[in-house]
Amino acid sequence: MKQAIATEPRIGASILRLFFHDCFVQGCDASILLDDTATFIGEKTAFPNINSVRGFEVIDNIKHNVEAACNATVSCADILALAARDGVVLLGGPSWKVPLGRRDSRTANKSAANRDLPSPFLNLSALITSFAHKGLTAKDLTALSGGHTIGQAQCQFFRTRIYNETNIDPNFATTRRATCPVSGGNTNLAPLDTVTPTHFDNNYYTNLVNQRGLLHSDQVLFNGGSQDSLVSSYSGNSAAFFKDFVVAMVKMGNISPLTGTNGEIRRNCRVVN
Ligand code: HEM
Known part of the structure; x- marks a missing residue:
C-alpha cells in the first residue's frame, strides 16, 4: 500500500x-x-x-x-x-x-x-435504512461517511446537487460547476473533500457544516435532521471522529464473513479456485 x-x-x-x-x-x-x-x-x-x-x-x-x-x-x-x-x-x-x-x-x-x-441521490432516511439492513446504525452511517474525506467523485453523481439544490454554499457551487457542466463531462472528477483530498481528517464534517458537501448523500447528514449534532461534533473533534470511524469500520468488516469450511482461500482474487 x-x-x-x-x-x-x-x-x-x-x-x-x-x-x-x-x-x-x-x-x-x-x-x-x-x-x-x-x-x-x-x-x-x-x-x-x-x-x-x-x-x-x-x-x-x-x-x-x-x-x-x-x-x-x-x-x-x-x-x-x-x-x-x-x-x-x-x-x-x-x-x-x-x-x-x-x-x-x-x-x-x-x-x-x-x-x-446506496445511491448518492438518497435522502437521510433511505441511507439510514440501507445501513440498518447491514446491521449498522445511523451513527455508523455518519462516521463511515467520513470516508469521503479522501477520494474523488464523477460529475454525473453531483451535477443535480450543484445546479439544483439550495442547501449549498454558492461559491462552492460555482467552483464545482467550472468542471462539471450542465451537460457533458459526466466523468470529470472533483474531490469529495475540497480542502485536503488526500488527507484523512475531519474536514469532511467541516465542509458539511459549511454546506460544502459534494454529494446529495453527504449534505443530508447536515441538513436539519437527526445527524446534525453528530456532524457538528465531528467537525470540531477529530479524535471523536477517528474513534467512531474505527468502531464502525470493524463493525462493517464483520458483516457476514465466510468462516470454517464455507468459502475458500482463493489463489487468484479474480477467479474462484
Ligand atoms: C453513505 C452512503 C454512500 C454513498 C451514497 C456513497 C457514494 C459514493 C459515490 C457516488 C462516490 C463517487 C464514485 C465515482 O464518482 O465514481 C463515492 C466515492 C467514495 N466513497 Fe462513498 N458512498 C457512501 C458511503 C461510503 C462509505 C461507508 C465509505 C467507506 C468507509 C465510502 C468511501 C468512499 C471513498 C473513499 C470514495 C472515493 C473513491 C475514489 O476516489 O476512488 N463511501 N462514494
Whole structure:
C-alpha cells in the first residue's frame, strides 16, 4: 500500500471504497473482486461499481506477494480489509486492529449490488435504512461517511446537487460547476473533500457544516435532521471522529464473513479456485 499510495495517493481512497462495496454485498467475502467470464456474472458491472470502483490491480499485487511468501493461507477478503486500513493510516487517519479469518466466496451477486449499495441521490432516511439492513446504525452511517474525506467523485453523481439544490454554499457551487457542466463531462472528477483530498481528517464534517458537501448523500447528514449534532461534533473533534470511524469500520468488516469450511482461500482474487 505504501508503494501504491506513493504512485497515486487517491488509491488509498479507492481501496477503502472497494472494501465498503465488498462488505455491503453478501458480506466481506471478496465477491467484488471476481471478474466476469462467459459463464459467470460478477458484481463489477453492477451500476454502483461499473466505471467507478477501482484498485483491483493493487489487490492483485499484494495477493501475488502474499502467495509467494505463504501460499493458500490469506484470503482476498482479509487482504482487502487490511489494505483498506493501511490506506487510511498512510493518508493520516487512525489505525486499528483488523479482525481476520474471512474466507473468499465462490459466488457473487450483481442484483444484490444493484439493490444494496446506496445511491448518492438518497435522502437521510433511505441511507439510514440501507445501513440498518447491514446491521449498522445511523451513527455508523455518519462516521463511515467520513470516508469521503479522501477520494474523488464523477460529475454525473453531483451535477443535480450543484445546479439544483439550495442547501449549498454558492461559491462552492460555482467552483464545482467550472468542471462539471450542465451537460457533458459526466466523468470529470472533483474531490469529495475540497480542502485536503488526500488527507484523512475531519474536514469532511467541516465542509458539511459549511454546506460544502459534494454529494446529495453527504449534505443530508447536515441538513436539519437527526445527524446534525453528530456532524457538528465531528467537525470540531477529530479524535471523536477517528474513534467512531474505527468502531464502525470493524463493525462493517464483520458483516457476514465466510468462516470454517464455507468459502475458500482463493489463489487468484479474480477467479474462484
Ligand atoms: C453513505 C452512503 C454512500 C454513498 C451514497 C456513497 C457514494 C459514493 C459515490 C457516488 C462516490 C463517487 C464514485 C465515482 O464518482 O465514481 C463515492 C466515492 C467514495 N466513497 Fe462513498 N458512498 C457512501 C458511503 C461510503 C462509505 C461507508 C465509505 C467507506 C468507509 C465510502 C468511501 C468512499 C471513498 C473513499 C470514495 C472515493 C473513491 C475514489 O476516489 O476512488 N463511501 N462514494
